[in-house]
Amino acid sequence: MERYERQEKTKTGIKYAMTEQTAPVSLEEFNHRLAEISEAMPKRLRQCAEFVAQNTDRIAVSTVAELSIGAGVQPSAFMRFCQLLGFSGFSEMQKMFRETYAQKWPDYATRLENLRASGADSPSALLAEFVEAGRLSLENLASSIDAVSLEQAVNVLAAAPMIHVVGFRRAFPVASYLSYAFEKMDIPAVLHDGVGKLNPRHAIRKGDVMIAITFSPYSQETIDLAAYARGLGNSVVAITDTMTSPLRRIDALTLAVSEVDVGAFRALSATLSLAISLAVAIGAKRDQMDE
Amino acid sequence: MERYERQEKTKTGIKYAMTEQTAPVSLEEFNHRLAEISEAMPKRLRQCAEFVAQNTDRIAVSTVAELSIGAGVQPSAFMRFCQLLGFSGFSEMQKMFRETYAQKWPDYATRLENLRASGADSPSALLAEFVEAGRLSLENLASSIDAVSLEQAVNVLAAAPMIHVVGFRRAFPVASYLSYAFEKMDIPAVLHDGVGKLNPRHAIRKGDVMIAITFSPYSQETIDLAAYARGLGNSVVAITDTMTSPLRRIDALTLAVSEVDVGAFRALSATLSLAISLAVAIGAKRDQMDE
């Protein structure tokens, strides 16, 4: 008889918050939920709420043990806290936080797949993809650029008697854009465009500075020319992708940009933004120095 | 005797990178280390390096299993990779990333703010401006592009026996990028680059299609050449800025892009995204038609 009564009770012994069983799926929802129920919580669980609200950013990268110490409670208490919020346990809650963090770099292969599947193979859909990829690349550039290296690069280039701009194939648009910008600002620069297969080395003098641009698969001409310049003792500023760039070997001042792909194609939004910034900063610096 | 020799060998069987045993303690150090040794790595470990460099932000919140799948290797290989970098294992490496995690957390807006705040006309602040301008331009492009014109342009160009790409000065990077993309996709195209001041008209045949790119102040050569092509009865696709472009007058199929300025300078993010989309769409269309 007593058994039947017991079946009707809550399993965990927690009386409140029988409201919903659905777990929050976004940070907003989570915060909302937290605010909603934290007032009615018992002491230890409120401590958890307090700590979590204050240290939201640690959840994704901590263990229950760490968090419970931080909140000054037992792991089991923290556990109950998670369940109270609607999660099955800590792991599920952490999963939410990890996902919202990683969400910035969505899986492009999948998205493109979806796009194709939905029959939206139209040019405008493609454009939408490239626009999105460009936006992500720009965001990533903003957060990953090394401000110190950038400043060093500007200083070195602003002081150069002559700037050599080198970049072929996919890097060539970047190189030509830089040259255009330098020309507009009356900064002495030469674009090595490979026309006429002349040996470009003869144009490079001691003290000149080179901007070498290349991305995987790296073009040998660019690397060779950069190496040659380094051999003369000249500075080389490299615009390249993060890793395994051979330009790192020759001790170039490296500015790393990573672009988001769309299928097999890679746009240049971030790279060009970096390039124009570099050019304008050099121009500004030179004006300063002239005064 | 052989025993003593064996004792001198490396425990793991990994021969290189006996350089240091110290683990990187910061992201910069980590990247530097990675670049330094990744060249000499065997295949699988390089895959790890590549993946890690490209997905640095995921390390803090992923398991070895997940990361090794991402890199396309076995967990044990990923393990060896961590050790090669100087860590005792994956956990130690992850610890480093988790510690620096909090710094990276602030969202895009905040980071941009930080960049801006780093000195009124410092290179980073300038970069922040261009990044923001780029984003705005891309947004603008996505919402303002005329899907119908775009599709028409793709159709016309996909059917062309030969595509002439014309664009000088600021438009030249766009033109060269288009040529690069066409080349990669085996689409017959010729870039008119003005080298040698040869008369480009002789290369243009009846039935060819031209992509003419020019922005205010419009370059006369581009306009003249486009007009000439139209005179032959050829189609011309124009990539230009919205208003009053002279290319409109010659009845070109116009794709309008407006870029957001930063001071006197104008980046090319949106224009290039449009260009690459156009190229890829043409490639896709041609593949379709071949079948």
Added chain:
DNA sequence: AAAATAATGGAATAAAAATTCTATTCATCG
């Protein structure tokens, strides 16, 4: 071409972490 060394994949093991369970303490209410 044979021998030696390095690299790899996959299973086995060890470690760490999450989750549950239970005895005990605390608060509430008749």
Added chain:
DNA sequence: CGATGAATAGAATTTTTATTCCATTATTTT
């Protein structure tokens, strides 16, 4: 002031995850 149900701490258990080991395969060296 006792009885009842909620809350808690800490240990026990289960699950997940990292790490190591070894047999097999590739690569290099002689």
